Amino acid sequence: MGRDRISELPDDLLNLILMYLHMEESIRTSVLSSRWRDLWLKVPGLDLNLIDFPAHGELFGSLMDKFLEVNNGRLEKFKLNYENESYYLRDSFAPWIATVVDRGIKHLDVKNNTPWITDFMPSNIFKSKTLVSLKLVNIGLDNPKFVVSLPCLKIMHLGDIFYSHLIVEKLISSCPVLEDLTVVRIYYEDLLNFLCVRSQTLKKFRLTFDWGMGSTDFSVEIDAPGLKYMSFRDSQSDRIIIKNLSSLVKIDLDTEFNLKFGLGSPLEPEDLTKRDIIRDFLTGISSVKHMIISHPTLEVLYRYSKLGPLPKFHNLYHLRAAFSSSLLQLLPNFLEICPNLKNLILDYSVTAEPEQIDFTNVPRCLISTLEYVEIKELTMREETGIKLVNYFLENSAVLKKLTLSLVDSPMTNQESEIYMQLLTSTKRSRGCQVLIL
DSSP states (O other): OOOOTTTTSOHHHHHHHHHTSOHHHHHHGGGSOGGGTTGGGGOSEEEEEGGGOTTOHHHHHHHHHHHHHHSTTTOOEEEEEEOGGGGGGHHHHHHHHHHHHHTTOSEEEEEEOOTTOOEEOOGGGGGOSSOSEEEEESEEEOOOSSOOOOTTOOEEEEESOEEOTTHHHHHHHTOTTOOEEEEEOOOOTTSOSEEEEEOSSOOEEEEEEOOOOSOOOOEEEEEOTTOOEEEEEESSOSEEEEESOTTOOEEEEOOOTTOOTTSSOSSOTTOHHHHHHHHHHHHHTTTOSEEEEOHHHHHHHHHHHTTSOOOOOTTOOEEEEOOBGGGGGGHHHHHHTOTTOOEEEEEOBOOSOOOOOOOOOOOHHHHHTOOEEEEEEEOTTOHHHHHHHHHHHHHOSSOOEEEEEESSOSOOHHHHHHHHHHHHSOOSSTTOEEEEO
């Protein structure tokens, strides 16, 4: 009989292995031998998906009670995922969480998959001295009556949270080492109207607020001098204030600034407040080096550009933008505000007939800095897309590579002829390589 080499491993290593199993599988190892009987009770991390225990409420509850009794002080990670079928255990959730927090948990992740039921977290999470990461989804947070203090918290994810007044601002201000913050907002009439993100230590921030059904005014203020990355996907806030983002390196931008298209002209010349909000936002992020920008945002900027100049992005060297055929009129002007652009990726799409496109303007970056261009979702038989390709080939003086990702493949004979024309067309940069994917 072969040796049981796994059982010869030290307990600490076996506990780490068990930590990556589902709890049900981990419990089953207790029947292997006397050596394994209590190992599952001492794992340093527990990933608890109550969907795996739909019909064993009492048994599971007693197993958890035993686990918490034996595991005392060993647990570092606790993840709880539940939904309506776990309703029979809801009264146990808060005590379990309170227990692991009191015992010094470092990583807490709680997700409620039943959107119409809100469970509130125990108040002791607001004064944990050990929490390093806190991730909550569809959970309620009461406003504590004591001073909030989370001295070790570096990562916080708040998704679809039912807030009490000012609780988010309290949480952020009480985390002196916070580095990574995610806020996913969902519309309710009593949702906090003003989101304030003010932190000296924050390096990554993601905001998603893209669904609404009412007329409530929302505002957001971001003041984070150490911020390096921001994903801003907020189309519900009327007022957006940006402060001290000179350290920002990368931004993923998808916002309509709460402008509703299709209801007449969305940006009137006399709407000075909205124009100032857009201008100040762009100025606030103008030091960024890497930008991803969506089609809805470019649509707003197109309308804004008709009323005034766009701020310049002197540091921007990498841009990924979702341009449709109907927005190509903006492209030369948009590239004009990126004088040092080096890499450009265009997510191209064919929409309505474009306005008369003026490709006579040649931005500074095409003449001096733009080296790599990739155009995705290009259709060979679409005339505007071909004009776009020729625009870069004929005007980019230092272009090294133009990559075209085609939608329609294989090519017909006519499309092959167009392709050959592109390869042999006049190139301002003699060393430019055209690559067809």
